[in-house]
Amino acid sequence: MKIIMLVRKLHKAAPYGIGGKTMKTINIFLLISLCLLSSCFDDEINPLFGNFTGKDNCGWTGFNFVEDLNCFSRPCFNPNNPDEFVCIQEIFNDTNSNFNDSQTIVKFNLKTKEKTVLAKVSSFYSQIDWSSIGWIAYGDNGNIYIIKDDGSEKRKINPVFAHPACRFNEEGTKLIFRRRIDLSASDKQRNPGLLLLRRMYIIDLSGNIIDTLCIDGTKDYCGTFGIHDWRNTGFVSTYGKDGKTGIEFRNESGVLTSVIYDKRDDDKYPKDIEWNGKTDDVTYSVSNTGLMQIISGKIRVIRHYCDKVNYGYFSVSPDGEKIIAEKSLYTRINDCSAQEEKFLVIMDIDGRNEERIEIPE
Numbered sequence: 001m002k003i004i005m006l007v008r009k010l011h012k013a014a015p016y017g018i019g020g021k022t023m024k025t026i027n028i029f030l031l032i033s034l035c036l037l038s039s040c041f042d043d044e045i046n047p048l049f050g051n052f053t054g055k056d057n058c059g060w061t062g063f064n065f066v067e068d069l070n071c072f073s074r075p076c077f078n079p080n081n082p083d084e085f086v087c088i089q090e091i092f093n094d095t096n097s098n099f100n101d102s103q104t105i106v107k108f109n110l111k112t113k114e115k116t117v118l119a120k121v122s123s124f125y126s127q128i129d130w131s132s133i134g135w136i137a138y139g140d141n142g143n144i145y146i147i148k149d150d151g152s153e154k155r156k157i158n159p160v161f162a163h164p165a166c167r168f169n170e171e172g173t174k175l176i177f178r179r180r181i182d183l184s185a186s187d188k189q190r191n192p193g194l195l196l197l198r199r200m201y202i203i204d205l206s207g208n209i210i211d212t213l214c215i216d217g218t219k220d221y222c223g224t225f226g227i228h229d230w231r232n233t234g235f236v237s238t239y240g241k242d243g244k245t246g247i248e249f250r251n252e253s254g255v256l257t258s259v260i261y262d263k264r265d266d267d268k269y270p271k272d273i274e275w276n277g278k279t280d281d282v283t284y285s286v287s288n289t290g291l292m293q294i295i296s297g298k299i300r301v302i303r304h305y306c307d308k309v310n311y312g313y314f315s316v317s318p319d320g321e322k323i324i325a326e327k328s329l330y331t332r333i334n335d336c337s338a339q340e341e342k343f344l345v346i347m348d349i350d351g352r353n354e355e356r357i358e359i360p361e
Contacts, residue, residue, distance in 0.1 A: 058335070058336035064336060064337040064338075065330070065337070065338055065339075065340050066333065066337060066338070066339045066340060067090075067340050067342070068090075068340055068341050068342045068343075069091065070089075070090070070091050070361055071089075071090050071341075071342035071343060072087045072088065072089050072090075072106075072342075072343060072344050072357075072359055073087060073088050073090060073312070073313060073326050073342060073344075074087055074088045074126075074127050074128055074313045074326070075087040075313065075314065075315045075324040075325070075326070075344055076127065076128040076129060076130050076136075076315045077130070077315045077316065077317050077318060077322075077324065078130055078149070078318070079130055079131070079132045079318045080132060080318065081318075082317040082318055082319050082321070082322060083109060083110045083111045084107065084108070084109050084110070085107070085108060085110075085315060085324055086105055086106065086107045086108075086118065086128055086130060086136060086149075087105075087106060087108065087128070087344060087359075088103055088104070088105060088106075088121070088128070089102075089103070089104050089105075089106050089359075089361075090102075090103050091103075102120070103120070103121045103122070103123075104117050104118075104119065104120050104121065105117075105118045105119045105120075105121060105128065105136065105138065105147075106118065106359075107149065108357075108359050110346070110357070113360075115359060115360055116151065117151070118136065118147060118149070118150075118151040119145075119147050119151060119154055121138065121140045122140055122141055123140055123141045126138070126139050126163075126164035126165040126166075127165065127272060127313055129166060129167050129168050130149065130168075131168040131172030132168075132170065132171065132172040133171070133172035133173070134148055134149045134172075135147070135148060135149070135168070135172060135205065136148070136149055137166050137167075137168060137175055138164070138166070139162060139163065139164025139165060139166055139177070140164070142161045142162055142164075142180055143156050143158050143162060144156065144157055144158035144162045144164075144166050144175065144177055145157070146175075146205060156207075157175070157203065157205065157206065157207035158177065158201075158203070158207065159201070159203065159207050159208075159209055160179050160201065161179065161180045161181075162177050162178070162179065162180055162201075163177060163178040163179070163180045165177065165178070165226060165227065165228075166227075167227050167228070167229060167230045167235075168230065169230050169231075169232070170230070170231050170232050173204065173205065174202055174203065174204055174205075174210060175202070175203050175204075175205070176200055176201065176202050176203075176227050176230060176235075177200070177201055177203075177227075178198065178199070178200050178201070178226070178227075179197060179198055179199055179200075179201055181194065181195070181197050181198045183195070193220040195220065195221045195222060196214065196220060196221065196222055197222075198222045199212040199213060199214050199222050200212065200213040200214075200215060200227065200254065213253070213254040214254075215250070215254050226238045228270075228272065228273035228274065228284075229273060229274050229275050231275060233249075233251070234249055234250050234251040234252050234257065235249070235250045235251075235252070235254075236248075236249055236273055236274075236275055236282060237249075237250060237273075238270050238273065246259055246260075246261050246262040247259070247260050247261035247270055247273060247282065247284060247294070248260065248261075260282060260294050260297070261284075261294065261299070270284045270285070270286055271284075271285045271286060271287055271312060271313065272284060272285045272312070272313045272314055274314070274315065274316045275316075281293060281294065281295045281296075282294045283302075283314070283316055283323065283349075285311050285312060285313070285314055285325070286305075287305070287310065287312070288305055288310075289301065289304075289305050290302070290303045290304045290305040290310075290311055291303040291311045291314065291323070291325060291351060293350075302350055302351030303325070303347070303351045303354070307330065308329060308330050308331075309327070309328070309329060309330075310327070310328045310330070311325050311326060311327055311328075312325070312326035312327075312328065313325070313326050314326065316349070320349060321348065321349055322346055322347065322348065322349060323346070323347050323348075323349060323351075324344055324345070324346050324357070325344070325345055325347070326342060326343075326344060327342070327343060327344070327345045327356075328340050328341065328342045329341045329342075343356055343357070344356075344357040344359070345357060
């Protein structure tokens with residue numbers, strides 16, 4: 001309805017001298033173009049999920065997404081070469097199971113189209129990081145591994161059980177990650193001091209502990225805190241507290257320096273965050289909003305989410321000019337399931353000129 005009203009307004013505002021056939025052709029062109037552009041902007045239409053309101057409609061499993069059988073995800077640019085990146089290739093066994101048959105870290109060159117398999121991983125739930133001195137770090141089943149960007153010298157370096165997210169410092173000589181502590185509600189009640197173990201660890205590339213940080217802590221508690229990018233000036237991170245989620249800057253001692261995003265909205269928790277190359281702008285993704293940027297304190301959406309389209313993990317090129325991101329397209333199968341097609345796209349830093357990246361299987 002909004003599109004039709006806009007076309008009518010354009011028709012009324014048309015300059016004299018445009019014939020009926022010409023104006024009709026223009027109207028049809030505008031209508032088709034606006035329909036395509038509006039597919040992720042009209043909140044009144046819910047073509048994928050229909051009237052789905054919760055798991056009661058579909059049994060205890062709820063709405064089911066049938067994942068892509070062979071897809072690429074979690075890209076990370078080479079910090080020394082904007083034409084090269086690494087990502088995860090995921091291969092599933094069949095359409096009735098979300099069990100991974102294979103997950104591998106692959107390197108791909110955008111110019112030569114060369115694909116190189118670097119390592120096989122067993123359980124991958126976080127972003128990869130590529131250091132300026134040629135090491136790649138990733139989390140796998142409670143451990144942190146590093147591997148050279150030619151696939152050699154793989155080794156485990158975490159001194160304690162680890163959360164899979166880890167980040168290099170700018171020089172590539174240190175890593176930071178959060179210690180993983182799995183506690184039940186009764187464990188926390190009996191011994192709340194155990195939450196002091198949930199600290200951020202800074203280690204060298206041999207796994208030696210350099211420092212530990214207790215963020216937003218008390219005498220018996222370290223807060224939930226996620227590092228997403230690390231520069232010489234400090235960290236950009238996410239937090240969850242007091243019913244809010246946010247993005248903030250902290251110095252290398254973990255002291256808060258500024259908050260740049262703070263929302264009381266649990267379903268808009270930032271999924272991935274990066275400083276943009278050589279600027280202090282921040283790009284982040286939110287599952288039900290899209291790709292966002294904070295520039296000079298102002299938030300803008302550069303690629304929109306809708307029922308049929310979603311953006312996930314991404315990477316900003318070292319020159320700050322490009323973004324590679326996961327993109328998922330959803331096709332409804334029935335009232336309780338949808339088929340997902342996942343692939344990588346490359347776009348300008350402002351979200352324009354998006355193109356699909358074709359990587360050989």
